[in-house]
Amino acid sequence: MPGYLYILVSLALFFIGTTGVLLRRNALFVLMSLELQLGAGSLALLTFARGLGDQKGHVVAFFLMALAAAEAAVGLAVVVSVYRTNKTIDLDGVNELRN
């Protein structure tokens, strides 16, 4: 399987993730889409690392996993906090910064 196909999958995942982050109303789905973007980044890193025979990409991918876990924890905490103040996690309803 040629390397560029992995890159295409990574791009597709990143695009789906970005679309989800920008368009989903529910904060939980936005967080999930973020995870997709991170996964796409990891995949691209691993692909290039294998293609170039360089181990640094692998190392960064490990770090990304830890980052994703931390992000999920903080993100969920933020969502809970938002729910407590706004009684909703619909992002359209969370617009205190408006104007």
Next chain:
Amino acid sequence: MFSRLLMIPLVPLLGAAYLILFGRRHSRAAVQTIATLAVFASCVISTDAFFFGLRDSAHGGGISELVYSWFSAGNVVVDLSLRMDALSGLLCLVVTFIGTLIHVYSAGYMAHEEDYPRFFAYLNLFCGAMLILVLGDSLPVVFIGWEGVGLASYLLIGFWYKEHANASAGKKAFITNRIGDFGFLIGMFLLFRATGTLDIPAILDSAKSGGVLAAPLWLGQPVAFWAGVFLFLGAAGKSAQIPLYVWLPDAMAGPTPVSALIHAATMVTAGVYLVARMSAVYMLAPAALAIVAIVGALTALFAAIIGFAQNDFKKVLAYSTVSQLGFMFVGVGTGNFAGCIFHLFTHAFFKAGLFLCAGSVMHAMSGSGDITKMGGLAARLPWTTRVFQICWLAICGVPIFSGFFSKDAILDGAFATEIYGHGLTWVGPLVGGLLLLAAFGTAFYMSRLYFLVFSGPCRADEHVEHHIHESPASMVFPLVVLAAGAVLAGFAGIPPAIRELFGKYGESTMAVWLEPAVGAPLEVSHRTEWLVMGFATVVALGGIGLAYVFFGGGYRAPARAFAKKMPGLVALARDKFRVDELYAAIIIRPLQALCRIVFLVIDRIVIDKILIGGWAFLADLGGRICRFVQVGDVQRYLAVFAIGFAVLVWVAARPAAPDVQIVIEGNNVAVQLVDAEADGGNLTYGFDFDGDGTPDRMGPTPLARWIYGGPDRYTITITIRDERWHTQRTIKRDIEIR
């Protein structure tokens, strides 16, 4: 270092500062003692410096002291230096001596006023500033004093500031003087530009040698002429000459001692002093002197005529001051500096005396100065009457009294002067004739004043009349001293013709005294002197006689008949020839209209609406536009962020801009891109030399050559493509083949 000359102005200034700061803590007696002692101390120091310092000094130069170097900028060095010579010493004596008397008088006159310390503080401030003006040895120092006395004058005219008329009279005096100050400054700058110094002795030395000041400046007239004319404008402001005299009569709104000291005896003579001080400059420009003399003579006559019909005691005296200052300007204008300073000297005594009498009379009349409601005061105010009689005879120019000698000195000068070149010889006799008329007028209106106030029956209301009383001793004492001065001061200047009768020869004491400071006195033949004396006496007695016919013992039939026959003329003189109204119509109202237009157009519209409102509107508009971006929706922010990031990536992916080096040799052109990014052969360089839109050379090397067909202007278009990202950069260069 103990500096004697510095102490002269410093002591009154310190007195002023002390009274302003702590005067309220002291009793009235303490305040008046402090103020009077301050001026008296300065009088003592001046006397000492004058009689001992001057005598010891080398003949002529006087004594000078450098207090400290004020500032130097480039080649301008201005020293705070003071000089006492015969001229400034005499003025110092007059200022401090009369100043002391008036402080004593004020103690009685102002006894019932509030703000006692403030009054005396201002009076001390005036004395200090006047002494700086007189003693200053450098034009900027003189100017400080000049402005200082203007300030003190403003403050004292408006001393009873709660009445609007008084405050606006002070304002009028100040603003009119500002016009004069502008002239002073211009004159100063002209002298500086020509001589490169502001030091008075240096300027005078330069003037005596002719040189730069005699060089033509404009309209064929020398620097000295223009400097003289502009300095005279300043002098005319301070000394109330046409056209700037209008402030002085209004200045009578101040307390009477102020009118006596500032607006009669001292400050208003500052202009005369300035011209006399710069005498050497004026001697270079006879035409400027002619202007001074003519303006002085016209003012003397004009003010005298206005004085005929004034009904306020102090206004009559004010116009008389304007008129007498006109006499003095004729004195300087005819090159007769000694005569002029002599008149200044005697005038200080009798005019201060007259004003203090006015104060005494108004004190007795419950504050009113309306002479139509006076009369018969001779019996009720014996001391005041006697002093007034002496000063009145002095100002009329009756022989023996001081005014006779000093007026005579000025008239002599006018008829005998030979300083005007050909073409201007008519000036002397003309101003002399005008002055004789003015002297007649002076005798007439002063006698009218005397008869209406002191002779005949009393025309006052019953309860005012009941109140009439002689003033307290503190007011009478200065009056008596001034009356003595009004008689004795004249003997300092007995003319040579009379001196001969007593076996003494040569010029008068005053002229000899002043010679080192203002130059040799005019040569006047004895025939001219006797003639002028005769005419002056006839004119004085004639004026007094005519006034007696009209007003002896109150308004007489001829006066009423004249007023009935020519009501228009009398009203015109009473309304001061409506000069104030004229100024209001041609200067003040147009200026106010202009201010109004400026206010409505520039202030209201340009500044308020456009410059302030406009920026506010733009800021507001910007805010309104930016507000639409701030939707508060995290996802939309993210969308913008994503787009922005993409743009940044694209920009970063563009090939960097290289340095383009073009070498032209004849028709051969070589183009090389230095520091171009040669990144793994992924960049493609295209060179379009002929401008047809397609690259003529293309490839991975950043170098291309081309041969043009002939001389012309060409445009080379270089495109750098990055095949990895499909980005490209285009560079255009214009070249010319010669």
